[in-house]
Amino acid sequence: MVQKLDWLDETPSQTAGPYVHIGCIPTFAGLAGIYPEDLGLSPIADGAEGEIITITGAVFDGTGWAIRDAMLESWQPDAQGLFTGQPGTDPKVSGFARFAADGESGEFSLRTVKPGPVALPGGGRQAPHVALWIVARGINIGLATRIYFEDEDNSADPLLARIEQRHRVRTLLAKRTAPGQYRFDIHLQGDNETVFLDL
Amino acid sequence: MTDSPLNAPLIPRNRVIHPVPCDPDYKTSVTRSPNLPLQSMDSTPTEETGPRFGHALIGPLDNNLILNWTKGAAPAIGERILVHGRVMDQLRRPVAGTLVEIWQANAGGRYRHVKDGYLAPLDPSFGGCGRTLTDDEGRYQFLTIRPGAYPWPNRVNDWRPMHIHFSVFGQSFGQRLITQMYFEGDPLIHRCPIAHTIKSRAQLDRLVAPLDMAHARPHDFLAYRFDIVLRGRRQTMFENRPEGM
Numbered sequence: 520m521v522q523k524l525d526w527l528d529e530t531p532s533q534t535a536g537p538y539v540h541i542g543c544i545p546t547f548a549g550l551a552g553i554y555p556e557d558l559g560l561s562p563i564a565d566g567a568e569g570e571i572i573t574i575t576g577a578v579f580d581g582t583g584w585a586i587r588d589a590m591l592e593s594w595q596p597d598a599q600g601l602f603t604g605q606p607g608t609d610p611k612v613s614g615f616a617r618f619a620a621d622g623e624s625g626e627f628s629l630r631t632v633k634p635g636p637v638a639l640p641g642g643g644r645q646a647p648h649v650a651l652w653i654v655a656r657g658i659n660i661g662l663a664t665r666i667y668f669e670d671e672d673n674s675a676d677p678l679l680a681r682i683e684q685r686h687r688v689r690t691l692l693a694k695r696t697a698p699g700q701y702r703f704d705i706h707l708q709g710d711n712e713t714v715f716l717d718l
Numbered sequence: 719m720t721d722s723p724l725n726a727p728l729i730p731r732n733r734v735i736h737p738v739p740c741d742p743d744y745k746t747s748v749t750r751s752p753n754l755p756l757q758s759m760d761s762t763p764t765e766e767t768g769p770r771f772g773h774a775l776i777g778p779l780d781n782n783l784i785l786n787w788t789k790g791a792a793p794a795i796g797e798r799i800l801v802h803g804r805v806m807d808q809l810r811r812p813v814a815g816t817l818v819e820i821w822q823a824n825a826g827g828r829y830r831h832v833k834d835g836y837l838a839p840l841d842p843s844f845g846g847c848g849r850t851l852t853d854d855e856g857r858y859q860f861l862t863i864r865p866g867a868y869p870w871p872n873r874v875n876d877w878r879p880m881h882i883h884f885s886v887f888g889q890s891f892g893q894r895l896i897t898q899m900y901f902e903g904d905p906l907i908h909r910c911p912i913a914h915t916i917k918s919r920a921q922l923d924r925l926v927a928p929l930d931m932a933h934a935r936p937h938d939f940l941a942y943r944f945d946i947v948l949r950g951r952r953q954t955m956f957e958n959r960p961e962g963m
Contacts, residue, residue: 603770637763645762660733662752681757707750716758
Protein backbone atom coordinates (compact mmCIF):
# COMPACT_ATOMS: atom_id res chain seq x y z
CA MET A 520 0.00 0.00 0.00
CA VAL A 521 1.03 3.59 -0.59
CA GLN A 522 -0.32 6.90 0.59
CA LYS A 523 -3.56 8.03 -1.03
CA LEU A 524 -3.67 11.01 -3.40
CA ASP A 525 -6.60 13.29 -2.74
CA TRP A 526 -7.13 14.83 -6.14
CA LEU A 527 -10.11 13.90 -8.28
CA ASP A 528 -10.64 12.70 -11.81
CA GLU A 529 -12.40 15.11 -14.13
CA THR A 530 -16.09 14.40 -14.66
CA PRO A 531 -16.44 12.22 -17.77
CA SER A 532 -17.77 13.88 -20.90
CA GLN A 533 -20.89 12.81 -22.78
CA THR A 534 -22.04 13.81 -26.23
CA ALA A 535 -23.83 17.15 -26.49
CA GLY A 536 -26.44 15.32 -28.57
CA PRO A 537 -28.60 16.64 -31.39
CA TYR A 538 -30.44 19.14 -29.21
CA VAL A 539 -27.47 21.04 -27.79
CA HIS A 540 -28.96 24.17 -29.32
CA ILE A 541 -31.81 24.14 -26.79
CA GLY A 542 -29.42 24.58 -23.91
CA CYS A 543 -26.72 26.73 -25.46
CA ILE A 544 -28.37 28.80 -28.20
CA PRO A 545 -32.09 28.53 -27.43
CA THR A 546 -33.17 31.38 -29.69
CA PHE A 547 -31.49 29.62 -32.62
CA ALA A 548 -33.29 26.44 -31.54
CA GLY A 549 -36.70 28.10 -31.66
CA LEU A 550 -37.03 28.97 -27.97
CA ALA A 551 -36.98 32.71 -28.55
CA GLY A 552 -37.83 34.73 -25.48
CA ILE A 553 -36.59 32.34 -22.82
CA TYR A 554 -33.46 34.52 -22.50
CA PRO A 555 -33.08 38.06 -23.86
CA GLU A 556 -30.55 36.76 -26.41
CA ASP A 557 -28.28 33.80 -27.06
CA LEU A 558 -24.88 33.77 -25.37
CA GLY A 559 -21.80 34.57 -27.45
CA LEU A 560 -23.59 36.05 -30.46
CA SER A 561 -20.45 38.02 -31.27
CA PRO A 562 -16.88 38.03 -29.92
CA ILE A 563 -16.56 41.74 -30.68
CA ALA A 564 -18.54 44.94 -30.21
CA ASP A 565 -18.61 47.86 -32.63
CA GLY A 566 -15.34 49.72 -32.50
CA ALA A 567 -13.04 46.77 -31.87
CA GLU A 568 -9.50 47.61 -32.94
CA GLY A 569 -7.98 45.67 -35.80
CA GLU A 570 -9.05 44.00 -39.02
CA ILE A 571 -12.61 42.74 -39.01
CA ILE A 572 -12.78 39.36 -40.72
CA THR A 573 -15.35 36.69 -41.47
CA ILE A 574 -14.45 33.01 -41.33
CA THR A 575 -16.84 30.57 -42.96
CA GLY A 576 -16.66 26.81 -43.15
CA ALA A 577 -18.35 23.52 -42.44
CA VAL A 578 -17.70 20.40 -40.38
CA PHE A 579 -17.48 17.25 -42.51
CA ASP A 580 -17.93 13.72 -41.23
CA GLY A 581 -16.00 10.70 -42.49
CA THR A 582 -18.29 10.28 -45.49
CA GLY A 583 -17.78 13.88 -46.63
CA TRP A 584 -21.18 15.03 -45.39
CA ALA A 585 -21.36 18.51 -43.90
CA ILE A 586 -22.96 17.85 -40.55
CA ARG A 587 -26.00 19.97 -39.79
CA ASP A 588 -26.15 19.78 -36.01
CA ALA A 589 -22.69 20.90 -34.88
CA MET A 590 -22.25 23.71 -32.38
CA LEU A 591 -18.94 25.53 -32.23
CA GLU A 592 -17.34 27.86 -29.72
CA SER A 593 -14.41 30.15 -30.36
CA TRP A 594 -12.01 31.85 -27.97
CA GLN A 595 -9.36 34.32 -29.03
CA PRO A 596 -7.35 37.36 -27.97
CA ASP A 597 -7.74 40.89 -29.29
CA ALA A 598 -5.65 42.40 -32.08
CA GLN A 599 -2.79 42.93 -29.60
CA GLY A 600 -2.79 39.27 -28.59
CA LEU A 601 -4.35 39.87 -25.17
CA PHE A 602 -7.19 37.80 -23.75
CA THR A 603 -10.12 39.22 -21.81
CA GLY A 604 -9.12 39.30 -18.17
CA GLN A 605 -5.52 40.28 -18.91
CA PRO A 606 -4.45 43.90 -18.30
CA GLY A 607 -4.80 46.32 -21.21
CA THR A 608 -7.20 44.34 -23.36
CA ASP A 609 -9.47 45.96 -25.93
CA PRO A 610 -12.79 46.44 -24.08
CA LYS A 611 -14.63 45.89 -27.36
CA VAL A 612 -13.35 42.33 -27.65
CA SER A 613 -14.91 39.66 -25.42
CA GLY A 614 -13.16 36.99 -27.47
CA PHE A 615 -15.87 34.36 -27.05
CA ALA A 616 -18.43 33.28 -29.61
CA ARG A 617 -20.91 30.50 -30.11
CA PHE A 618 -22.23 29.59 -33.52
CA ALA A 619 -23.92 26.64 -35.15
CA ALA A 620 -23.78 24.80 -38.42
CA ASP A 621 -26.76 25.83 -40.53
CA GLY A 622 -29.55 23.28 -40.26
CA GLU A 623 -29.94 23.14 -44.05
CA SER A 624 -26.43 23.59 -45.46
CA GLY A 625 -24.07 22.84 -42.56
CA GLU A 626 -22.22 26.12 -43.12
CA PHE A 627 -21.04 28.20 -40.19
CA SER A 628 -19.81 31.76 -40.07
CA LEU A 629 -17.79 33.72 -37.52
CA ARG A 630 -17.36 37.49 -37.78
CA THR A 631 -14.56 38.67 -35.54
CA VAL A 632 -11.38 40.69 -35.28
CA LYS A 633 -8.19 39.12 -36.51
CA PRO A 634 -6.27 38.10 -33.37
CA GLY A 635 -2.73 39.20 -32.66
CA PRO A 636 0.18 36.91 -31.81
CA VAL A 637 0.23 35.72 -28.20
CA ALA A 638 3.34 36.15 -26.05
CA LEU A 639 4.21 33.05 -24.03
CA PRO A 640 5.18 33.40 -20.37
CA GLY A 641 8.39 31.46 -20.91
CA GLY A 642 9.38 33.44 -24.00
CA GLY A 643 8.47 33.04 -27.63
CA ARG A 644 5.04 33.61 -29.05
CA GLN A 645 2.17 31.86 -30.71
CA ALA A 646 1.13 32.85 -34.21
CA PRO A 647 -2.31 34.51 -34.47
CA HIS A 648 -5.02 31.93 -33.95
CA VAL A 649 -8.59 31.36 -32.82
CA ALA A 650 -9.26 28.38 -30.56
CA LEU A 651 -12.24 26.26 -31.57
CA TRP A 652 -14.29 23.72 -29.65
CA ILE A 653 -16.73 21.54 -31.56
CA VAL A 654 -19.59 19.47 -30.18
CA ALA A 655 -22.37 17.53 -31.88
CA ARG A 656 -24.32 14.29 -31.78
CA GLY A 657 -21.78 11.49 -32.18
CA ILE A 658 -18.91 13.53 -30.75
CA ASN A 659 -18.40 11.96 -27.33
CA ILE A 660 -15.93 14.53 -26.06
CA GLY A 661 -15.67 18.04 -27.46
CA LEU A 662 -13.03 18.42 -30.17
CA ALA A 663 -10.46 21.17 -29.81
CA THR A 664 -8.61 22.67 -32.74
CA ARG A 665 -7.27 26.06 -33.84
CA ILE A 666 -7.76 28.37 -36.79
CA TYR A 667 -4.47 29.86 -37.94
CA PHE A 668 -4.20 32.11 -41.01
CA GLU A 669 -2.34 31.29 -44.21
CA ASP A 670 -1.37 34.95 -44.67
CA GLU A 671 0.38 35.26 -41.29
CA ASP A 672 3.90 34.28 -40.26
CA ASN A 673 3.33 30.87 -38.67
CA SER A 674 6.97 29.78 -38.76
CA ALA A 675 7.71 30.10 -35.05
CA ASP A 676 4.45 28.81 -33.62
CA PRO A 677 5.23 26.12 -31.01
CA LEU A 678 2.11 24.06 -31.64
CA LEU A 679 2.39 24.01 -35.42
CA ALA A 680 6.07 23.11 -35.01
CA ARG A 681 5.12 19.94 -33.15
CA ILE A 682 3.09 18.48 -36.00
CA GLU A 683 5.31 15.74 -37.37
CA GLN A 684 3.53 15.21 -40.68
CA ARG A 685 4.16 18.65 -42.12
CA HIS A 686 1.47 18.34 -44.79
CA ARG A 687 -1.14 18.23 -42.01
CA VAL A 688 -0.30 21.78 -40.87
CA ARG A 689 -2.42 23.14 -43.70
CA THR A 690 -5.53 21.63 -42.05
CA LEU A 691 -5.17 24.38 -39.43
CA LEU A 692 -4.72 27.28 -41.87
CA ALA A 693 -7.71 29.40 -42.88
CA LYS A 694 -7.56 30.25 -46.56
CA ARG A 695 -7.99 33.86 -47.60
CA THR A 696 -10.71 33.97 -50.24
CA ALA A 697 -11.19 37.75 -50.46
CA PRO A 698 -10.14 40.79 -48.44
CA GLY A 699 -11.36 40.11 -44.90
CA GLN A 700 -12.81 36.72 -45.89
CA TYR A 701 -11.44 33.33 -44.89
CA ARG A 702 -12.49 29.71 -45.40
CA PHE A 703 -11.86 27.08 -42.73
CA ASP A 704 -13.32 23.61 -43.25
CA ILE A 705 -13.07 20.96 -40.56
CA HIS A 706 -12.72 17.30 -41.54
CA LEU A 707 -13.40 14.84 -38.74
CA GLN A 708 -11.86 11.97 -40.73
CA GLY A 709 -10.34 11.19 -44.10
CA ASP A 710 -7.37 12.31 -46.17
CA ASN A 711 -7.72 15.87 -44.96
CA GLU A 712 -8.47 15.03 -41.32
CA THR A 713 -8.06 18.20 -39.27
CA VAL A 714 -5.41 18.16 -36.55
CA PHE A 715 -7.30 17.98 -33.26
CA LEU A 716 -5.63 18.96 -30.04
CA ASP A 717 -5.11 17.64 -26.55
CA LEU A 718 -3.73 20.51 -24.50
CA MET B 719 -10.49 30.32 -1.46
CA THR B 720 -8.55 32.05 -4.21
CA ASP B 721 -8.83 31.45 -7.91
CA SER B 722 -6.19 29.28 -9.46
CA PRO B 723 -3.44 31.55 -10.78
CA LEU B 724 -3.43 32.42 -14.45
CA ASN B 725 -0.60 30.93 -16.43
CA ALA B 726 -0.36 27.76 -14.38
CA PRO B 727 -0.66 24.90 -16.84
CA LEU B 728 -3.78 22.78 -16.83
CA ILE B 729 -3.46 19.24 -15.59
CA PRO B 730 -3.42 17.12 -18.75
CA ARG B 731 -6.73 15.48 -19.53
CA ASN B 732 -6.84 11.79 -18.61
CA ARG B 733 -8.61 10.48 -21.69
CA VAL B 734 -9.02 7.02 -20.14
CA ILE B 735 -11.84 8.21 -17.89
CA HIS B 736 -13.70 9.79 -20.79
CA PRO B 737 -15.87 8.05 -23.41
CA VAL B 738 -14.12 6.33 -26.28
CA PRO B 739 -14.49 8.67 -29.29
CA CYS B 740 -15.55 5.88 -31.65
CA ASP B 741 -18.02 3.28 -30.42
CA PRO B 742 -19.81 1.06 -32.98
CA ASP B 743 -22.77 0.68 -30.60
CA TYR B 744 -23.31 4.45 -30.90
CA LYS B 745 -23.52 4.51 -34.66
CA THR B 746 -23.14 8.24 -35.27
CA SER B 747 -19.81 8.28 -33.47
CA VAL B 748 -18.26 6.02 -36.13
CA THR B 749 -18.05 8.74 -38.79
CA ARG B 750 -17.66 11.65 -36.38
CA SER B 751 -14.59 10.60 -34.40
CA PRO B 752 -11.06 11.49 -35.48
CA ASN B 753 -9.08 8.49 -36.71
CA LEU B 754 -5.68 10.06 -36.11
CA PRO B 755 -4.12 10.71 -32.71
CA LEU B 756 -4.72 14.08 -31.09
CA GLN B 757 -1.77 16.47 -31.13
CA SER B 758 -0.77 16.90 -27.51
CA MET B 759 1.07 19.77 -25.87
CA ASP B 760 1.17 21.59 -22.53
CA SER B 761 -1.62 24.13 -22.24
CA THR B 762 -0.89 27.71 -23.36
CA PRO B 763 -2.47 31.07 -22.45
CA THR B 764 -5.14 30.26 -25.05
CA GLU B 765 -6.40 27.36 -22.93
CA GLU B 766 -5.53 28.91 -19.57
CA THR B 767 -7.80 31.93 -20.09
CA GLY B 768 -11.48 31.85 -20.86
CA PRO B 769 -14.73 33.79 -21.02
CA ARG B 770 -16.32 35.04 -17.80
CA PHE B 771 -19.99 35.76 -17.41
CA GLY B 772 -21.48 38.14 -14.88
CA HIS B 773 -24.64 38.14 -12.81
CA ALA B 774 -26.18 40.68 -15.18
CA LEU B 775 -26.58 37.82 -17.63
CA ILE B 776 -28.83 35.77 -15.39
CA GLY B 777 -32.56 36.40 -15.05
CA PRO B 778 -34.48 35.55 -11.87
CA LEU B 779 -36.22 32.49 -13.38
CA ASP B 780 -33.29 31.22 -15.43
CA ASN B 781 -32.63 28.30 -13.04
CA ASN B 782 -36.30 27.41 -12.67
CA LEU B 783 -37.32 25.24 -15.63
CA ILE B 784 -40.75 24.72 -14.12
CA LEU B 785 -41.57 28.39 -14.59
CA ASN B 786 -39.09 29.98 -17.00
CA TRP B 787 -40.84 29.15 -20.27
CA THR B 788 -44.12 30.81 -19.24
CA LYS B 789 -42.44 33.51 -17.14
CA GLY B 790 -44.22 32.10 -14.13
CA ALA B 791 -47.70 31.98 -15.62
CA ALA B 792 -48.11 28.18 -15.61
CA PRO B 793 -45.94 25.44 -14.12
CA ALA B 794 -44.54 22.67 -16.32
CA ILE B 795 -46.11 19.21 -16.18
CA GLY B 796 -44.15 16.51 -14.40
CA GLU B 797 -42.51 15.38 -11.20
CA ARG B 798 -40.96 18.37 -9.50
CA ILE B 799 -37.27 17.91 -8.65
CA LEU B 800 -34.38 19.97 -7.36
CA VAL B 801 -31.04 19.24 -9.03
CA HIS B 802 -28.11 20.68 -7.14
CA GLY B 803 -24.42 20.17 -6.55
CA ARG B 804 -20.98 21.71 -6.60
CA VAL B 805 -18.56 22.51 -9.39
CA MET B 806 -14.96 22.00 -8.27
CA ASP B 807 -11.62 21.36 -9.88
CA GLN B 808 -9.47 18.25 -9.62
CA LEU B 809 -7.75 19.69 -6.54
CA ARG B 810 -11.19 20.10 -4.88
CA ARG B 811 -11.14 23.89 -5.18
CA PRO B 812 -14.61 25.35 -5.71
CA VAL B 813 -15.15 26.85 -9.14
CA ALA B 814 -17.01 30.02 -8.22
CA GLY B 815 -19.02 32.24 -10.54
CA THR B 816 -18.97 29.86 -13.45
CA LEU B 817 -21.82 29.43 -15.89
CA VAL B 818 -23.76 26.15 -15.75
CA GLU B 819 -26.30 25.53 -18.50
CA ILE B 820 -28.71 22.60 -18.70
CA TRP B 821 -31.20 21.27 -21.22
CA GLN B 822 -33.56 18.32 -21.15
CA ALA B 823 -36.65 16.61 -22.55
CA ASN B 824 -40.05 17.23 -21.00
CA ALA B 825 -41.85 14.78 -18.71
CA GLY B 826 -42.98 12.73 -21.72
CA GLY B 827 -39.49 12.48 -23.21
CA ARG B 828 -39.96 15.12 -25.93
CA TYR B 829 -37.59 18.00 -26.67
CA ARG B 830 -38.77 21.39 -27.82
CA HIS B 831 -36.71 21.16 -31.02
CA VAL B 832 -37.68 21.21 -34.67
CA LYS B 833 -35.88 17.89 -35.26
CA ASP B 834 -37.60 15.95 -32.44
CA GLY B 835 -40.68 14.22 -33.81
CA TYR B 836 -41.37 11.78 -30.97
CA LEU B 837 -45.02 10.87 -30.32
CA ALA B 838 -45.04 12.33 -26.84
CA PRO B 839 -46.60 15.80 -26.90
CA LEU B 840 -44.88 19.07 -26.19
CA ASP B 841 -45.81 20.62 -22.88
CA PRO B 842 -46.93 24.19 -23.60
CA SER B 843 -45.57 25.17 -20.19
CA PHE B 844 -42.07 23.72 -20.62
CA GLY B 845 -39.17 25.08 -22.64
CA GLY B 846 -36.36 22.81 -21.53
CA CYS B 847 -33.31 24.91 -20.77
CA GLY B 848 -31.90 26.73 -17.77
CA ARG B 849 -28.73 28.42 -16.60
CA THR B 850 -27.12 29.75 -13.44
CA LEU B 851 -23.80 30.92 -12.00
CA THR B 852 -22.16 28.97 -9.21
CA ASP B 853 -21.85 30.73 -5.85
CA ASP B 854 -18.62 31.37 -3.94
CA GLU B 855 -18.45 27.72 -2.91
CA GLY B 856 -19.10 26.45 -6.41
CA ARG B 857 -22.71 25.47 -5.68
CA TYR B 858 -25.57 25.57 -8.16
CA GLN B 859 -29.21 24.52 -8.14
CA PHE B 860 -32.03 24.09 -10.61
CA LEU B 861 -35.71 23.46 -10.06
CA THR B 862 -37.09 21.37 -12.89
CA ILE B 863 -39.23 18.35 -13.73
CA ARG B 864 -37.95 14.82 -14.11
CA PRO B 865 -37.32 14.29 -17.84
CA GLY B 866 -38.89 11.28 -19.51
CA ALA B 867 -36.99 8.46 -21.20
CA TYR B 868 -37.39 8.34 -24.97
CA PRO B 869 -36.56 6.16 -27.98
CA TRP B 870 -33.90 7.27 -30.44
CA PRO B 871 -32.74 6.11 -33.85
CA ASN B 872 -29.67 3.94 -33.31
CA ARG B 873 -30.24 0.22 -33.02
CA VAL B 874 -33.88 -0.73 -33.58
CA ASN B 875 -35.07 -0.39 -30.00
CA ASP B 876 -32.68 1.92 -28.18
CA TRP B 877 -33.98 4.21 -25.44
CA ARG B 878 -32.25 7.02 -23.65
CA PRO B 879 -32.44 6.85 -19.87
CA MET B 880 -33.79 9.91 -18.07
CA HIS B 881 -31.04 12.50 -18.28
CA ILE B 882 -30.19 16.17 -18.08
CA HIS B 883 -27.46 17.68 -20.28
CA PHE B 884 -24.93 19.91 -18.49
CA SER B 885 -22.57 22.46 -20.01
CA VAL B 886 -19.91 24.00 -17.74
CA PHE B 887 -17.28 26.63 -18.53
CA GLY B 888 -14.89 26.79 -15.58
CA GLN B 889 -12.31 29.57 -15.53
CA SER B 890 -10.46 28.68 -18.70
CA PHE B 891 -11.32 27.50 -22.19
CA GLY B 892 -9.35 24.30 -21.66
CA GLN B 893 -11.74 23.26 -18.88
CA ARG B 894 -14.79 23.34 -21.13
CA LEU B 895 -17.04 20.34 -20.52
CA ILE B 896 -20.40 19.02 -21.68
CA THR B 897 -21.81 15.94 -19.99
CA GLN B 898 -25.07 14.29 -18.95
CA MET B 899 -26.56 13.54 -15.55
CA TYR B 900 -28.47 10.30 -15.03
CA PHE B 901 -30.84 9.34 -12.23
CA GLU B 902 -30.19 6.75 -9.55
CA GLY B 903 -32.05 3.52 -10.12
CA ASP B 904 -32.92 4.03 -13.80
CA PRO B 905 -32.73 0.56 -15.43
CA LEU B 906 -32.17 2.12 -18.86
CA ILE B 907 -28.72 3.49 -17.96
CA HIS B 908 -27.06 0.16 -18.45
CA ARG B 909 -28.86 -0.47 -21.73
CA CYS B 910 -27.82 2.88 -23.20
CA PRO B 911 -25.07 2.91 -25.84
CA ILE B 912 -24.33 6.59 -25.18
CA ALA B 913 -23.86 6.07 -21.44
CA HIS B 914 -21.69 3.07 -22.27
CA THR B 915 -19.31 5.01 -24.45
CA ILE B 916 -17.72 5.40 -20.98
CA LYS B 917 -16.04 2.03 -20.58
CA SER B 918 -15.31 2.17 -16.86
CA ARG B 919 -18.33 1.31 -14.74
CA ALA B 920 -16.87 3.36 -11.89
CA GLN B 921 -16.56 6.42 -14.14
CA LEU B 922 -20.08 6.01 -15.53
CA ASP B 923 -21.40 5.80 -11.97
CA ARG B 924 -19.99 9.30 -11.42
CA LEU B 925 -22.67 10.59 -13.82
CA VAL B 926 -25.50 9.00 -11.83
CA ALA B 927 -27.04 11.44 -9.37
CA PRO B 928 -28.26 9.93 -6.10
CA LEU B 929 -31.63 10.74 -4.63
CA ASP B 930 -30.88 13.32 -1.93
CA MET B 931 -33.69 13.32 0.63
CA ALA B 932 -31.84 15.82 2.83
CA HIS B 933 -32.52 18.45 0.18
CA ALA B 934 -36.01 17.33 -0.79
CA ARG B 935 -38.82 19.60 0.39
CA PRO B 936 -41.83 17.81 1.91
CA HIS B 937 -44.99 18.04 -0.20
CA ASP B 938 -43.07 19.92 -2.91
CA PHE B 939 -40.06 18.31 -4.65
CA LEU B 940 -37.53 15.49 -4.52
CA ALA B 941 -33.83 16.32 -4.84
CA TYR B 942 -30.88 14.86 -6.75
CA ARG B 943 -27.25 15.73 -6.14
CA PHE B 944 -24.79 16.06 -9.01
CA ASP B 945 -21.23 17.27 -8.42
CA ILE B 946 -19.01 18.19 -11.35
CA VAL B 947 -15.20 18.11 -11.48
CA LEU B 948 -13.31 20.24 -14.01
CA ARG B 949 -9.64 20.08 -14.90
CA GLY B 950 -7.31 21.58 -12.31
CA ARG B 951 -4.01 23.42 -12.67
CA ARG B 952 -0.54 22.25 -11.82
CA GLN B 953 0.61 24.15 -8.76
CA THR B 954 4.19 23.67 -7.70
CA MET B 955 6.96 26.12 -6.95
CA PHE B 956 8.62 25.00 -10.17
CA GLU B 957 5.87 26.32 -12.47
CA ASN B 958 6.28 29.56 -14.43
CA ARG B 959 9.99 29.05 -14.89
CA PRO B 960 11.72 30.43 -17.99
CA GLU B 961 11.83 28.02 -20.87
CA GLY B 962 14.66 25.54 -20.66
CA MET B 963 15.25 25.73 -16.93
